[in-house]
Amino acid sequence: MRVIMNEIFNLKRFLMIVKEETCSFRKHYFFFVIFAAAYAATVFLIGRSSVKPEGFAPIGCILIIIAPFILYKDVYNKIRGVNYTMLPASNFEKWIAFWLQCVVFVPLIIGASWIFLQGLEFILFHVPINLNSDWSQIRKVIISIYGLQSIAMMGVMSFSRLKVLKTFGFLFLLQVITLIISSFFAHQFDFKDIILQSQISTFNINHTWWFMDYMKAVIYIVFPLGLWLASFFKLQEQEL
């Protein structure tokens, strides 16, 4: 049993992967911080009164979302990906390390930089730090970021080449299909007529709320949880 477990997860080996990957990605992390800080500084200098270091937030979010494409772009490259695939660690350990880098380390580094910039602005320009944040809004933003990032993670593990292009192409295709299906259903069932009938309308609204909550739960399960899981299975399948 211990032997089997050791084949799946070994803490020492896992920490070695994390160390190795962090060492390889150190320049990327440095780039993230510098790029985001430079962007925030530019925005701040251009529109000092209106933007402030919050200008860091959108670019920080984008960097978190696209980080898997930047950090793991060569993971299944026929030449560049050999070292990663041949590294003596289990697929599970490699995936956890991948998850840790994208979901924990990148947001931590970006978040720490944002806090640092806030402090810097306070020291240099005496701009008060806003502590009255809308935490429910922040929570929604974080979930959305992880949801979008999970698509990038899935793209990284699914496509061996042209990962960004293929992921966006796939998303576009999915959107077109969804649009076609939804417009088909909209034509099949004339919702306008149903809503106009008051009794049925009340019934529908009650059920719509329930349906919306249900859909929200499904979406949160798929993005990011489902795609995280799917990216693990994709990791096992890839050849190079």
Add this chain to the structure above:
Amino acid sequence: MIDLQHMSFWYKEKAKIFDSLSMNMEAGNIYGLLGENGVGKTTLLRIMGGLLFPKTGSCSVMGYIPGKRHPSFLSKVFYIPEEFVAPHQKADTFAQNIGPFYPNFDYNQYVILMQEFGVDGKRCFNEMSFGQKKKTMISLALSTNTELLLLDEPTNGLDIPSKTIFRRVVARAADESKCIVISTHQVRDLEFLIDPIVILERNNLLLNQSVAAITQKLKFDVVSKVPEDALYSEEMMGGFGVVVPNTDGEESKVNIELLFNAAITNRARFAEWFKN
């Protein structure tokens, strides 16, 4: 150590690379994997390393299915591809990060090998030439002391003294527990190193025999006149290099280039003589 049974592989089904290939490779040998361009030498090494999966049939390496990529399997295999991109790290740092994944890794051995090749491990990979990177990877590969070493065109990019050092260090590293598979076109670089010799042909195996078994059946010679029973001949300094059936039992030194050309021009006879 390596057991392939009716293994087929293709990138496009209509153009199979291997069609029901069966062969064995044993520990304690340095296999020379030869073949024309595109017969699948690199593909075979990648299948053995678990980077590619057989479409049908089986591939077993040390009792593992390489495609499963179990950590205990991967820690017993080291693969150096023909082309590789080294990380933006110092060579020594890379070795210190990668080495501990291999239970038999010996950092001192790595340092000695780097010194032998004359490469400074304190330099970053991006400051090194292709040959220096290759020497670093060879040093790292040998110092991991893995049971299976897969080397794809290892002498490409090496200068003449380094080729000599390569032969020496590989010969030194080989022991009864290890199997080294070297895919190469540079047969003269490795003439005295590889034994047995494996020749791949399109879709299948043409030859997998030890040098002793080959010289028992074939004789390699340089003569002034090509004999009638010559399987292959070519003009060279001092006459004609010929491969003839060894009818008198006299031992000769294998000329791998002549052997390879004889094999691909006499496929049927080779298949009959050397039933792999």
